[in-house]
Amino acid sequence: MNVTRATFNEVMVPNYSPAEIVPVRGLGSRIWDSLGHEYIDLAGGIAVTALGHCHPKLVAAISEQAGKLWHVSNVMTNEPALRLAKKLVASTFADRAFFCNSGAEANEAAFKLARRYGNTINPAKHEIISFYNAFHGRTLFTVSVGGQAKYTQGFEPIPAAITHLPFNDLAALKNAVSDRTCAVVLEPVQGEGGILPATQAFIEGARKLCDEHKALLIFDEVQCGMGRSGKLYAYMNYGVTPDVLTSAKGLGGGFPIGAMLATQKAADVLAFGTHGSTYGGNPLACAVAEAVHDLVNDPAVLSGVEARSTLIKNGLNAIGKRYGIFDPARGLGLLIGAPMSAAWKGRSKDVVNAGLRHGVWTLVAGPDVLRLAPSLIIPEADIAEALKRLEAAVAELVSLPEAVGA
Numbered sequence: 001m002n003v004t005r006a007t008f009n010e011v012m013v014p015n016y017s018p019a020e021i022v023p024v025r026g027l028g029s030r031i032w033d034s035l036g037h038e039y040i041d042l043a044g045g046i047a048v049t050a051l052g053h054c055h056p057k058l059v060a061a062i063s064e065q066a067g068k069l070w071h072v073s074n075v076m077t078n079e080p081a082l083r084l085a086k087k088l089v090a091s092t093f094a095d096r097a098f099f100c101n102s103g104a105e106a107n108e109a110a111f112k113l114a115r116r117y118g119n120t121i122n123p124a125k126h127e128i129i130s131f132y133n134a135f136h137g138r139t140l141f142t143v144s145v146g147g148q149a150k151y152t153q154g155f156e157p158i159p160a161a162i163t164h165l166p167f168n169d170l171a172a173l174k175n176a177v178s179d180r181t182c183a184v185v186l187e188p189v190q191g192e193g194g195i196l197p198a199t200q201a202f203i204e205g206a207r208k209l210c211d212e213h214k215a216l217l218i219f220d221e222v223q224c225g226m227g228r229s230g231k232l233y234a235y236m237n238y239g240v241t242p243d244v245l246t247s248a249k250g251l252g253g254g255f256p257i258g259a260m261l262a263t264q265k266a267a268d269v270l271a272f273g274t275h276g277s278t279y280g281g282n283p284l285a286c287a288v289a290e291a292v293h294d295l296v297n298d299p300a301v302l303s304g305v306e307a308r309s310t311l312i313k314n315g316l317n318a319i320g321k322r323y324g325i326f327d328p329a330r331g332l333g334l335l336i337g338a339p340m341s342a343a344w345k346g347r348s349k350d351v352v353n354a355g356l357r358h359g360v361w362t363l364v365a366g367p368d369v370l371r372l373a374p375s376l377i378i379p380e381a382d383i384a385e386a387l388k389r390l391e392a393a394v395a396e397l398v399s400l401p402e403a404v405g406a
């Protein structure tokens, strides 16, 4: 059957506006489209393909499991899920794991857990505090806890008792948190909101306030977790542990899986029958995630993230300076944001489109930030080539008649 990008507009719900190219194959940090054009992937499928495309060990893990057992549902457990849970518990703060299929589902579980936790103490302890520009997923509860009004508009009425505060504003948090607060939820590095790391003081202060008010501290590490920050989970950069952590994206390296990790005390709230998922923790997803975890949780891979981060940030800063298009790059590890300079505000998407014309795939984090989230093991030669292509794209963009900075 012949399908093209035009088919999208004929048969798909119009909630997306995909790029004009249709990728058909990937290997390492390169992808090829249906016309045979090759691209270097600095987007990682939105911070998902943590080990690039078709990593041989992930292909082996999924192939082996595909020939053994695909699905049993939650009325039976399975060996890959148990192994993955044991490994995640051993390598993090957590005592318990719950598996689901996406980041939104992991957060949905975490927020439901928070409400039940509050309820066990006092029915009025149901307020969830989160932050402007946060992103936690697209279910009704997760868009409501997320801090961007555009994602809830038209979907009202939304769940109640959610308070939004400015990110990294400890004084505002101190003012707002009370004995009615059941949880404070934050991304250690805000991803969709523009690649903004939390400050040390904010994370430490949030932990202290949660302890004082018997509220749960929830870290959404869907985007910044699984090695992307240069540590297995971003909280490890801060030396502050949450009560609940959500993981997805990189956890499956491209196969859909989500996880909620929790301390014993928090996990106990989700007693038998309180929450669930038919597919969550299925053997295929867990077999792949176990292989991802084994590969990423390796000091050589994690220190390689930092080295690659420096290379990319230096390259972006050089391009930014030469063409006046970016302010200094920010982010942790290989979750990198290049803010558009004042003259180029609102035009990050133009850089992505120009990049595609020059064979490099990047992302935006809102209209004002170019976002890069490549494979954690992207070869240095691919980084050099990608930066060359990105520079050519930027050079083309600034030479166009409509260039604002010109």
Ligand SMILES: Cc1ncc(COP(=O)(O)O)c(C=O)c1O
Residues within 6 Å of the ligand: 046, 102, 103, 104, 105, 107, 135, 136, 137, 138, 187, 191, 192, 220, 221, 222, 223, 224, 248, 249
């Ligand atoms: C921090 C964060 N949380 C949650 C999500 C939602 O994950 P998913 O799209 O897998 O539901 C995302 C997705 O971008 C995210 O960046």
